[in-house]
Amino acid sequence: MIQAIGLTSDSRKGLPPAVDDVSFEARAGHVTALLGVSGAGKTAALRLMLELQRGRGVTYFRGRPLHRIAHPSREVGVLLGDVPGHPARTVRGHLRMLCAAAGVPVRRADEVLEVVGLVSLREERLGTLSRGMDRRLGLACAMLADPHTLVLDDPAGGLSTRESRWLYGMLHAHAAQGGTVLLTTADPKEAARTADRVVTLERGRLVADQKVADFSRTRLRPRVAVRTPHASRLAALLAKEARSKQRSVEVVREGGNRLSVYGSTCAAVGETAYRHGILVHQLADEIGDMGPDAAADCADRSDHSTGQRADETTPLMPVSEAVPARVRGREARKPPVLVPAPTSDKGSAAVDDLTALHEEPPTPGGGRPTTPQARVSEPRTADSSTEGQSAASPAADSHASAASVEVLPELPPPISVRPAPSPLRPLRYELRRAGGVGTGFLTAAAVLVVSALTAVLLARVGHTPHPRLMVAWPRELPLPPAALGAGLLGAIAFGDEFRHPALAADRGTVPRRLGLLAAKLLVASATALALAVLTVGCNIEVLYLVYGRELAEVPADWLWLSASWIGLVVGCSWAGVLAAGLFRSTTAGLAAVVAVPILLVPLVQKAVEGPSVRTAAGFPLRLRELLLSQWPFGGERYIAATARVIAQPVGGALALSLAALLAAYLLTTLRSRVR
Template identity: 80%
Template sequence: MIQAIGLTSNPRKEFPPALDDVSFEARAGRVTALLGVAGAGKTTALRLMLELQQGRGITFFRGRPLHRMAHPSREVGVLLGDVPGHPARSVRGHLRMLCAAAGVPARRADEVLEVVGLVSLRDERLGTLSRGMDRRLGLACTLLADPHTLVLDDPADGLTTRERRWLHGALRAHAAQGGTVLLTTADSKEAARTADHVVTLERGRLIADQDAAEFARTRLRPRVAVRTPHASRLAALLTKQARTAHRSVEVVRESGNRLSVYGSNCADVGEIAFRNGILVHQLADEIGDMGPDTEPDPDSIEPRADEAPQDTYGNAAAVGDRRRRAPRAPKRGDGQAAAGDLAARSEMPRTADGERAGTAVREDFAAGPEEAEDEPSSKADGSRSSASPVDDLPDLPPPISVRPAPSPLRPLRYELRRAAGVGTGFVTVGVVLVVSALTAVMLARIGHTPHARLLVAWPRELPLPPAALGAGLLGAIAFGDEFRHPALAADRGTVPRRLGLLAAKLLVASATALALAVFTVGCDIEVLYLVYGRELAEVPADWLSLSASWIGLVVGCAWAGVLAAGLFRSTTAGLAAVVTVPIVVVPLVQKVVVGPSVRSAAGFPLRLREVLLSQWPFGGERYLAGVARVIGQPVGGAMTLSLTALLCAYLFTTLRGRVR
């Protein structure tokens, strides 16, 4: 179960907090709906619960907060908004990447794809999916690690009636097996149809915490839905008739030619329309909202949850019969709550029309994407109708019986799938090679460029060569899915604060930068040979030290991009850190070392080399001398200083996050 205690967001300047001291529970084996209009604080509540936003309060998932779990993604499945994957990544590749992040076998991706009905679209790109398919993929992401708890932010937004039925059926199936489901919605009808428990928020405060039966009984009332081309005339006649008969009838003009009549019935409304010759296109009994003005007076004092009666607030929803079915055998320990809840409701008295008193009507849950026809529009609007019995809910993926032991290769496997799943890296490498070759040809034609710089296409006017900038960009885009994807952000094993993932990203970035450095020099030499002959394609005599400096520069740029992007959670910040080194840091280092002053540090590389040139075994002094020569260069020293600062900042934020 979920226990949210005192959730309060940090206020912004003079504005009140978006969420103020909200506490509620979501029990296992039940579907809990967090109800509220836009701006009520639903998404803020979920982000505070998942520790994705700074604030006060704490949330326990089966007795433990999220940051105390070794692998939270195996406990909580998260869906916030659209699936934020790379548009060019395939559906199956995206799920396989998440499998590596969650530490589950790659075959799990095919299992959840079959359950959500996306097997035929597994090779499609994420950017080409429709809204309904995106919702199915989002549910597949949440079910991937077989979590006990599902947390979803408005999962049915923008879906058709048929797609909503399937989604709600899948969530009901998860709850029937003992899992916990918490979803947000702005539609009170949807909350009453799909949830066992409804928690209502308004302006960041909790105003009602009710079972669905109580929600339907105390906060909804019947109405008559009328569609007629003469809506204004019929509304006036109904109002006049109510005054004459001294009856409390409220007529609300809605969009188009629709009227909602409260305090009357179909017979009376139909008789008045017939007597006055008014054509009626629709006449149906519904369970509707409390009226057109459910918002409290802004000047009034907003009551707290412990002060206000729970039957005087909120908007309404459609009600009717709950579909009853034989309970499934729970797969989780505390899943008997759902069976007990259904048994308790089965003892409720029936009303005159045979319906359970105060029980909410649910739409028929489709067994899958191949359901035949959508429901009539009257049923979608909340009209009372008898739900046809459905034997089984949609099947869920089989449980993961054996969890693989933690492995140091898990973050490396994830990083390799992330980097190879899209063509961005390959395109970047190709562009860098082409630009570098063209730059080398132009520099050779102009002249006045040293041979060493010519081979790497590094003009004196530019702070960095194309290969170094490309390596920095590849490092900066290494962090992206981690701070955009809630399914990854909920797992401490995959967020940028995890040192295992950082090591994997640095390792992959180093290998990529090394390959880029070698390919760039090789392409430049080949192009120079083809255009100008053997003279410009000769390898310098001190090629070993130059190669070490070149590889160190490219790898350092890649590392700077990785660290800055992970630290600031921004790809732009990562690339900016790479460009800042030669533009800002190098001049500062030169000014400090050899600038005009009483004492100058000129000759520091030579003295450092003399200190390190002691007798080392196996000729190690030669390698130390090479390292000292690289660090002694202005760009090398600035890069070393920047990497040290970024790494220290990264370690500081990691330790601070673990101390919480």
């Protein structure tokens, strides 16, 4: 159950808040629709509920706010917009990465892929998926950790009728097993067809909170949509026949050659047109919207509902094929009237809207059975007391007598996860994230190639010290290629989280938790260490092949040179991770890495070489004299090498930069937790 209380977004630049004091409930076992036109505040309300946006108010998910839930992804499944993931990642790899983040078994990815029908596309890239497949994958991501609550923002937007029916069938199956479903939509007819309760927003305020039967009765009106070049003549004939038979029929001119007939049926309108020889281009059942923007929406549909002009040549079909079977069964068979064949799932084609309106009671006891459920769809008819509409029309009688048995699709089986958090969970997630795309491997390969070519050119030109030659670091460059590559990989490690967020359910676009930061720093360190070793090894081999053994000899002071080299590469990698996590950008992370030798090193040199500051040249020797006892396994040598690295301008500037970035990151983390 979801309880949203007093949701209010922060206003900006004197504008009214997108959401203003909105309170509602979404009960377990029901599908609740958040209805409103574009800009009504639906998405902002969801982001406030999920604590992705600043504002006031509180939302309880089964009695607890989201920030007090240990594992939010196991309580709330979220789908906001398109599937958040790297376009180069495979479908299966994306789900397996989320399995590691949520702490669920890896086999869960294959289970949900089978349920949503994406087994054959599991090796496809996310960037190549169609809209329908993207929605299926988004639902799979939301249901991956077997959450009790599903929160989806316009899940059926841009889908065909068939895909929409499948999607809403899955949501009703989840609700039938005791779950809670909250979705947003801008279509009142869609809300009436799919939801058990409709919460209507207008300009950020709550205007109605109704059961779907009350919503259909007060907001929707069934009608017959007619398109004919003789609209005026047909309207007069329909009004005349209604007066002669003393029936309450309302005929409304929608503009152009379109009519909306309230209180009648497709069969009755078609018979009238046939008897008087009137050509009909369209004849279909619709549900009209009586909301605040109904007039503008109706005028827009009158021009675009069929996607073609009235004077265009369209394939014709008998009206008996366009009229729903439930109407044809109650009307006498008449000679056919020709109407255009439906060309799209969208628009005003004949639909079984009223029989699809149903109300499903919650599962007794709130249980979660694992077998498919069958539910009987009761009719939800519009109120017969609407102005200009008959209290007893043939269409209403046919809708009232209709009932359909619908078998709900099968859901993934329930899973059991350990309640205690595992310290290896962020590390597994980071390993799958880094290895799921080829960016890191391509970057490392480019670094090795550039470094080897640079070493060969420097050896040919000469005048380059042997240590710099082995790491391909000319004096003209602020950093060697390996350090720049390690910094780029570190920046990508956190920057891609903000470009392609994968942890939206965990309170924020990317959860600022120290466990995730530690995992990223650890993986970045291992990557940088491997890159540093491979770079030196490749450079030595290339120099040996091109110039012989002389340039491939290892220097005598290799210990502190190795410590300096590894510290430089790992430090650049850490700087990229921290800066990208702090500024939420890969570019900012790489800029922070480059700024160390360009900006900070000159400042450190001036500070060290100033007249009022003593030199630190003898710092390693004095440190060794201070530590009188000998360290085991020659540990004092490593300490002295580390101190010698820090005493250098580049090492000191890098250490200062890392300390500042880490302090800023921890400060932002503490501030977000306090709020």
